[in-house]
Amino acid sequence: MDRLTGWLWRYRRRVLLGFLFLLVVDGAGLLVPLVIRGAIDRLASGEGGVLASGLYIVGLAVIVMVSRFLWRYFLIGSSRMIERDLRNKLYQHLLRLSSSFYNEHKTGDLMAHATNDIDAVSRACGFGVLTIADPIFMIPVAVGIMLSIDPRLTLYAIIPLPILTVFMLGFGKVIHHRFEAVQEAFSGLMEKVRENVAGIRVVKSFVQEEGTERDFAVTNSVFIDKNMALVRVWGLFEPLIELLGGATMAIVLWAGGISVISGSISLGDFVAFSQYLMMLTWPMISLGWAVNIIQRGRASIERINRLLAAAPEIVDPPHPRTPNGSKIEFKDLTFSYPSRDGSVPALSRIDLSIEEGTTLGLVGLTGAGKSTLVRMIPRVFDPPPGNVCIGGEDVRDLSLATLREMIGFVPQDPFLFSASISENIAFGSPGASTEQVERAARLSGIHDEIVAFKDGYETRVGERGIALSGGQKQRVAIARALLLVPSILIFDDPLSAVDAEREAFILRNLREFFRGRTCIVIAHRLSAVMHADRIVVLDKGQITERGTHAELLSQGGIYRRIWDLQQAEKEVNGEPA
C-alpha cells in the first residue's frame, strides 16, 4: 500500500472503469477520420450520401462525449479519493507523533508534505496515469490504421513524433528546475519586502531609503533574470511543438500528395491520414509530460512514506497499570532533551514528592527547568523509567489516555483553536453543559469579559475571529483545564500576562477548587505561590531551596531576593506593598 500502484490498486474498479471508457473514447475518436475519408471519396467520385457520414460523426461524438465524462469521473475521481485517504492517513499519523518529532520538524515542512506532496501524488495518480494510458492504446491503433492505408507514408510521417516525446522528457526536467529557481527567487522577493517592512524603523532612522531601493533592485532583477531563464526554455515549448507537429503535415503533403497523384491512395485516405497525425501529436507530447509527473509523484510519495515511517516515541505500555491516587513523585530524575546533545541536563537529580491533595509552588528564573519538570508528568517528554510516578505507578506504565485524563494542564503559551470561546473551554470535555462551561469561566475570572463580547460565548477566536489579549487567552486556557475536573492540576505560569491584582483575585477564587486536588503552580510573581503548601526553588535544573513561604523568606536565598525585588516594584507602581 505504500507506492503509487498500491494506492491505485485500492481503487482498481474505478481505475479499470476509467480505462474502459478511455478505450471507448479513443476507439470512437479513431473512427471519425475513417468516416471523413468515406465522405471525401464519395464526394470526389461525385456520389452523394454525405448525410449518413454527418450523422455517423454526430453519433460517434455523442458516444465520445458520454465516455469522456465517465472516464474523467472514474479515473480522475479515484485520484481525488486517493488524495483524501492519504491526507487522512497522514493526519492520523501526525496526531500520534511525540513532541520530540515536532521539535525536529518545522511546521512549514510538515505543511508542505500535507499539501504539495499529496497534490503531486494525486496528479500522478490521475492526470499522470491517464496520460500514460491514453497513448498506450491510441498510438498503436492509430498507427495501425495508418499503416493499413500506406505503410511507407506512415513511416515517413511519424518520424517527428518520437522526437517530440524525447524532447518533452528532457524539456520537462529543465523547465522544472528553472521553474523552481523562479519560485525561489519569488520567495526571495517576498522575503526582501517583508524584511524591509519589518525593519522600516531602522531603514528610516538611518536614512537608508535610497540604499534599500538599490538593494531591492538587485533582488528585483534577479527575479526577472530567473524568469527570463525559464522563458528561454519554456518559450521554445509551444513553437517547437507546432514546428514538429507541422513537420508531419508537410511530410504528408509531400509524400502523401504524390501517393494520391500516382493513385496509390485516395484523397479520402490523404485527409484521414492528416487527421490521424493531428490526433497523435498530443498524446506524444503528453507522454513526455506524464513521465515527469509520475516521477514527481513517486518522489512525493517517498517523502510522505518517510514521514509515515517515523514511529511515535511515546506510546501506551503493553500492560497498562492503574494508579492508586494522585500523589506525584520525582525520584532522582535527571533529564536532557534528546535534540540538544552534549549540553547540561535540563533537570538533574530531582527528588520531590507532592502528596495527594496538596499544592506545590514552583519558582525559579527563566530557563531553570520548571516547565521541563512539569512536562514529565503527562509525558509530553518521556522521563527515564521509574523516575516519575503517579499514585505509586511509573507514568510510563500508565495508558496515555488514563494518565492525561487525570491531568488539567495550563501551558505557558495558551494555545487556543479557531473556534468559539465555549468550544475552546469545552475542548477537553466535549459533553460539558453551558452551565459547566460558564462556571469554569467564572472561576478563571474571564466570564465577565466573555459576556461583554457581542456574541458572548459564541465569539470566535483565532485567525478569522477576534484577537483576545494575552491575558484573556491565558484565562480561557485555565477554564479549559478546570472544566476537566482533573485530579491533578498543573499551572505553568498561566497568568503572566494578567496584572498582579487580577492574578491574586483569580488565585483566591481557585483556592477552593484546588482543595483535594494535587496541584503544581509555576509562577513568576511570588504572590501567586506564597499560599502553597510547599514551595520549591529550581535553579539551573536543580532544587536549591524548599519549604513554606515563611521558611523560604527566612532562608534569604533566591526566593527572598525575588520577593524583595517584587515588593519594590509594587511600590513604584503605586500599589500597596
Place this chain on the structure above:
Amino acid sequence: MSQHSPHDDDVMGKAFDLRLMRRLLHFLTPYWRIFSVCVLLILVLTGIQTVLPYITKIAIDDFLTLPWAVVTLDQSPSAGEPIPLGDGRYLVQPGKVSPALRMEWESSGALSAKRYMFVAQGSPQQVVVDRNPQVFTVVPEGFFASDDALRALPAADTITLRQGAITGVIRLAILFAVALVVRFMFGVGHVYLLQLTGQKVMYDMRRQIFAHILRLPLSYFDRTPVGRLVTRVTNDVAAINEMFTSMLVNLFRDAFLIVAVMGIMFHLEWRVALVILALFPFIALAAFEFRRRVRSAYREVRRQIARLNANLQESISGIRIIQIFVQEIKANKRFQKINVDKYRASMRQLITFAVFRPLMSFLSSFAVALVIWYGGQHVLSGSLSLGALTAFIQYVRMLFEPILELSQGYNVLQGAMAASERIFILLDEPEEDRGGGERIENLQGRIEFRHVWFAYKGEDWVLKDVSLIAAPGSRVAIVGPTGSGKTTIIRLLLRMYRIQKGEILLDGVPIEQLDLAFLRSRMAVVLQEVFLFSGDIMENIRLRSEIPEEEAMEAARFANAAFVEELPDGYATEVKERGVTLSVGERQLLSFARAVAFKPQILVLDEATASIDSQTESMIQRSLEKIMEGRTSIVIAHRLSTIRKSDNIIVLHNGKIIEEGTHEELISLRGLYAALHALQFAEAGAE
C-alpha cells in the same frame, strides 16, 4: 503564497475599469515600441496559422485532384482554356478561371464535381495515351479521361502523366515547411519579447511600489500588516503581468484569428460559413456558463483548501494541547470532515470540467459533421471544392480554441483589475512629509522639547506637556516604568510621527523645518531589539550606505565589537540563514558599531533590559561610554551606571515628567526615582 493573504484580498471587483486600465497602461508606455512589435508578430503568426490549411486546400484542388472539369454552358467559356466536347459541354481548367467567373459557374451548378485529365495532341505525355489507348476518349484537340478511368493506368504511366502536379505538390510542401520554420522563429521571438516586456513592466512596478512603501509614514505601518504590503509588491504585480502577457496579447490573437478564419470561410463558401457562424452563440453561451460554474467551483475548492490548511496548521501547532487533553479522536473527526468537504468540492470541480470539455468537443465534432453534410451538398453542386471542404474542417477546429480562451481571459482580467485597484490605493497613500528642507551648518546638537503633546490615536495622549532640554554634548537619561512614553520620545525626536501640540527643536530650529534626511542622518539610534537584515555582518554595520569597509571595521573595533574578527568568515559572516546565531550581547555591540559608523552628532539609545552575562555586560558598558563621549545623548536607561553618569535624569510616568534632576538631587527627593533606584539596586545585588 497567495492563499495565505488576508481574506479581504480575495474580494473581486468588476472585470473592467477604464480609469484603472489607463493608469495601468501608463506602465506600458516606455515599452510601447517593443510591445507593438509583439502585436505585429502575433498578427504575422496568426496569418501563417490561417494560411497553412489553405496551402493544403490549394494542393488538393490544383494538384491532388485532376485539373480539368466539365462545364455546361450555352456559349464557349471565356477562360480556362476550354475544349468543346459537344452539347454545350466544355472541358475547362477551373484553376485558370477567375474566381468571380468560377463562382458564377459554381453557384449555377454548371461546373462538374468530377475531374478529368486532358492530354493535348502532340504533347510529351501522349506516349501514355499511346500505351493505354483504351483509357482515353479522343476529341479533335487531344485525349481526355475521367478520374475513375485513370485508375486503370500503371503507376509509372500515371506519374509521367501527372509530372506537373507532382512538382506542384512538392513546391507546396516546401512552401508549407518554410511557413513552419518562419512561424517557429517568429513564435520564439514573440514569446521572448512579450515576456521581456512583461518582466520589465513588473520590474518597474515593483520598484515604484517598493520605493513608495519605504517613504510611507510610520503610522501607516502601524495599521497595516506586513503581509499585505508583501502581497502588493509580489502577487498583485504578478496578476497584472499575467494580464499584460497572456490576456492582452491573446485578445489580439484571438480576435484576429476569428476575423481571419471567418473571412476565409466566407470567401470559400459563404453559405457554409453562415451555418457555422450560427453555431457561435451556442458555443459562446456554453463557454461563459462553464466559466461561471468553474469560477464558483474553483472558489469553493480554494475555500476548502484554505480551511484544510488552516486546520492542519493549527493541529500541528496545537498538537501538544490535543495530546495532553486526549482529544486525538475528536481532532481526527474534525479533520476528516473538512477533508471530505474538500474532496466533495474538488469532485464538483471535476464534474464541471468533465461535462464541459466533452461538450465542447462534441460541438466541435457537430460543426465538422455540418461541414461534411452541408458542405458536401455544395461540393456535389460544384460550388465548393474538395480542398475547400477539407480546409473548412480544419478551420472549424481552429475557431473553437479562441472562444474557449476568451472566457478564460475574463478571469485573468478580473484578477488583474482587483490587484491594480489595491496597488493604486497603496500608491495614492500620501508619503511621509520630507520636511522644510533646512539644514544646519555646524550642528551643535542642542535638543529641546517644548510643551509637547502627542497621541498615536485621537485624544489618547501618550505624552502630556513634555518639556526637556539636552545641552550640546550632554547626556539625558529617561527613566520610568513600561508604557510611560519613553520610546515615544525617541520616535518623535526622529520625526517618525508628527506631534499634535508644542515644538521639538534642534539647535533652536523646529524639526519640521529641517530636511528629514538631514535630521535623521545626524542622529544614530540604537534600539533594544536589534533588527538584523539578512546578509553579512559588514552589510549590517554599514547598511546600504557607501561607508567604506575600512571605516565600518574601525567603527566595529571602536564599539568593542571585535568579536566579529574572530568569526570564521569575519565581517563576511552571514547573520541569518546558514549563518551564525548571534547572542543578545553581540547583537547589541553590532548595533553600536552601526551607530558609530554613521558618525552622528546625536545618539539616541534604548538600553537593552535583557540579561547578558557579566563579561559582555561590562564590554557593552565600556563601549557605550566611548560612543557617548562628545555627543548629545538621549538614553532610555535601565542600568544604574548609565543613569548615574547622566547630566540630567527625567522621570516619566504616564506620559508626564514628574521628576527631573541629577541622580543625587532625585535621591534626596525621595520620590518615584528613589523607589526605582532601590529596585535597581536590589536587582544589581541579586546578580
